[in-house]
Amino acid sequence: xxxxxxxxxxxxxxxxxxxxxxxxxxxxxxxxxxxxxxxxxxxxxxxxxxxxxxxxxxxxxxxxxxxxxxxxxxxxxxxxxxxxxxxxxxxxxxxxxxxxxxxxxxxxxxxxxxxxxxxxxx
Ligand SMILES: [Zn+2]
Numbered sequence: 001x002x003x004x005x006x007x008x009x010x011x012x013x014x015x016x017x018x019x020x021x022x023x024x025x026x027x028x029x030x031x032x033x034x035x036x037x038x039x040x041x042x043x044x045x046x047x048x049x050x051x052x053x054x055x056x057x058x059x060x061x062x063x064x065x066x067x068x069x070x071x072x073x074x075x076x077x078x079x080x081x082x083x084x085x086x087x088x089x090x091x092x093x094x095x096x097x098x099x100x101x102x103x104x105x106x107x108x109x110x111x112x113x114x115x116x117x118x119x120x121x122x
Contacts, residue, residue, distance in 0.1 A: 018054065025050040055097035063101045076108035077115050083108050 029046045030038070073082045083106035090101045106115050 021054070022047065022050065052097035055094060056099045059094050059097075059099040060101070063099070063103070067102055067104050070104040074104065074106050074115075076106065076111055076113075078111045078113070079108065081108055081110050083115075 025046065026034075026043075034043065067087070070085060072085060074085055075081065076083050085104040085106050087102050088105040090103055092099055092101055103116055107113075108115065
């Protein structure tokens with residue numbers, strides 16, 4: 001199996017799980033089923049809110065876990081000096097919603113600049 005096939009299989013599995021969560025959201029929104037007065041636009045609005053929340057929760061969790069892997073220090077991308085990492089919150093627009101990324105940020109006292117250890121950019 002190629003990595004592309006494995007990736008597509010994983011995406012399909014995740015989507016099937018999310019379909020099940022969509023059913024849970026529908027039951028949460030309308031425990032007795034939607035009345036005849038509920039429009040399709042209202043149902044879409046609920047589904048979109050759930051989708052945005054799902055994207056936010058998933059992206060923030062994954063990037064947070066990834067950020068923990070960087071440890072306490074990282075080399076400055078300009079001079080190479082090892083610098084302490086702090087956590088900085090950065091709101092972002094991502095596909096399907098918004099998320100606040102908590103990223104490890106280094107501050108190099110030699111270069112007097114901050115850098116994001118995730119991308120190595122200043
Ligand atoms: Zn530096």
